[in-house]
Amino acid sequence: MVPPPRFGLVSFDNYLPDPNQPSQAEAVRVLRAFAAGLGEGAGGSPDGRRRWFRKARPAAAGAPRGVYLDGGYGVGKTHLLASLWHATPAPAERKAFGTFVELTNLVGALGFQETVRTLSGHRLLCIDEFELDDPGDTVLVSSLLTRLVEAGVALAATSNTLPGKLGEGRFAAADFLREIQGLSAHFRPLRIDGEDYRHRGLPSAPPPYSDATVTEVAQRTRGASLDDFGALLGHLATVHPSRYGAMTDGLHAVCLTGVTPVPDQATALRLVVLADRLYDREVPVLASGVPFDQLFSEEMLEGGYRKKYFRAISRLTALARDAKGLLEA
Template structure:
């Protein structure tokens, strides 16, 4: 019997659903009923936004300025689910085709960084006498609302107390000025800022979020990006152009068309820069991860944040690289304990990667070799698709304890 999707008239489908169906027809992605349902929800929201835009422009002020705010705020969408379910892909489709002219698409933590910069600039302007008002939130929110009636956030995750303490007031002002929110996240609203400092002060924002956005879970049985990474792709050796090409192919599969950017993690007041990030994965070179003065807490933060970590160009390590070897051991332990995937290119097989004979690193590296071998086994890769035992993969982006709050 034909499914409801095949019986649906093509003209009834909106642009997001149509774009999704084209990818399915081209066999670029697998058909997923849950993705189709979210696409339809996004299309319905765009129709409401489009109608509101037309109505506002029909008024005298709307015709003159093109920026009239609707009398009632339009409820947005908060889409959450495990990594690799297609949340970012769908939101990007929606953003590209949205009829709203004043719109902004940004990673949530980049947005909050911009907000803090605006707050600082306003305070400096007050000191200089060029601005008035002790409370920077209203003017900052007004500036944001003037520039964008539609805000699309990728990877909504509240992990920093400075963000948590201003979100309620900031978004109250934004919603009052008619801003509509569309966001993707790995966690349900009730799990935002879990175990964070002074969390009761943050909870009013959760209620406000639920009142101003429909909460939609994008469930799915499989992480399509992780399914493309097989055991042969996890440890690539020896180094050279062929290894680089295989690493680039694995990275493209993990991104699955999503936008690559940078990220950062805040650990005990320090910032751990992630030079390449996207789709819940992070990519480093040996130099920019293991030659830096990072410790166990830093690697734990990386493991919490990303479901897959890629490392390019790992050389054979010896006595002169004992510090790097120690960091590599800690990194592998963190990823292994969290059930995360490691994809790396190396100059030698795992059992020949460390050649030092002295110190504890030589003894500890034996455990690392064993774990590296297990981490590219079919059993481990199958487990890592669903996260650690008894824990969903989305925990990678769950808020860390207070001392390991991430911002990436």
Template sequence: MTTDALGTAPVTSLTQLAPTITGEQLLASLTPPAQFANASFDNYRPDADYPSQQQAVDTLRVFSAAAPAKSGGFLGLGRRKKSDGDQKPGVYLDGGFGVGKTHLLAALWHAASGRKLFGTFIEYTALVGALGYAKTVELLKGTALICIDEFELDDPGDTMMMTRLIGDLVTGGTRFAATSNTPPNALGEGRFAASDFLREIHAMSGNFTTLRIDGLDFRRRATSGQAEVTDAAGITAAVEAARAAGRVATRDDFTAFVDHLATVHPSRYLKMVDAVDLIALDDVVELHDQMQALRLVAFIDRAYDAELPIVASGIPLSEVFDEAMLSGGFRKKYLRSVSRMIALTAASKP
């Protein structure tokens, strides 16, 4: 069973976990999550009712096989003038949650040759935070392909930093692929004064080939309409069964768990979920604080990547975000998280 930092006690609660991670460790972790270790274009199953899914596969196959540009500027900073026949250095998968964008991004990563990286948007921003901008650029230069999952520009600082980072790397021949629930020219809408940054956003947008992927959320097709709920006795039974089988099961009061997330940088949530096999949460309540909600979204993303089942009591986890959140600028993030929580609580059923 996993022990704490001193190696003296088994982990029984997520609030025991406050892992640290260095920039070098973060860089080494930039590979597809375990559930996409074998993702390929061949095992993606496009929905025949939505031709854009097959079109995305076909376009990405071509993109994966194409040679990267030798020079040129992502933001018009390069010295080579593009011709109409040049392939853009970036491809951007825009679509609703649950249509397989991350699968396709991982498939592209596996198909591409040369040095390649795969991480979430928040992991790249954390990398810059840990190493500094100049060192990050130095370490990433020469990378053939950088895949960015869940691309979001939630604040002006991220907008400027990611625009600059992508521009500096593309001038050296690096290509980019990204997924998002928002078209690139609409990033930041409803979240900050995006109009003040239209030049940067539009410059970035103009250098991506945008692939719109339509379809239904495959997780909602396979599960019920809300997250599974159990009672205290059911949670106890699930935790005891997991521990009896030699698995690491944590149990936390939901409010205490949410408060604890504020003490751990979201880039470290990956190491938190690495430490456990089952999460149990008592007394789930509706959230009304945006920062708490966004931290929960980031944690659920990592739990989903790790295919980590969750058992919970109280209100369904799918109802944890209040109406103001679900109608605000982060609506798509919250709905994606709802979909993932439904899937994770369904996975906890025997």
């Protein structure tokens, strides 16, 4: 549970705040202080796990135990979260970084009590892409984070949705208001405004290529995959999303023919997870068919998962731009 390759070397120093968005520079300042507060000099026990909350801030009893980076897609939230992980003065085995899906998968693999025992020894838990898609996740994560906070673990998370608004538009969130409010109480929200940095000042993404071009590039590119888009979507339905990262390990490029709009919400959400894992691993995507901004229907882009879909479009477009180098190689 460490930052993925794309964010393996990031830092607060190489995060470039937009001068027109003061909230970005403010986020860097707050997170630097947050990391420093987790250092050995913050007081408390020798291992540093509890002191930030108990001795360094004695008046903070009942106050939020973490920071929650809220903002639109492409404002650098994951960069900042990974920078916090790197800046926290603790050995790698004492801090954890993972997506929300990876965290719930960890509970599924280890069981709830063993997950609590394993993570309770950490100084920091970073959760990327914090989103509640069903009531089960709401109850599970609320209970888990409460136990970890009681053990003295600091929390940090990113999301496109304020903690008090999680689950809206996806399930009957009002029925689980107590759990959602409990989750919200663990965090201090930190709003980050701005436009999508992946496309700031850059030319538009290249248009899709022909099937023949995609196939030719795949055949001459070492470590490239070549798949029909429809067949790929069918295959994703047979693999648990927690395995999508492993499925992409070792790939140097993804080549897709016949890209079409996704047919339904379940398929679309699986594609979002795949897009995230490809982006994490900096795998360029070369495709034929419709442009990536036509993958999701208007109904999907107006529904409860719209921010996920816009994130996927943004990331796939960036990977398509990266794929231009494959044609020039």
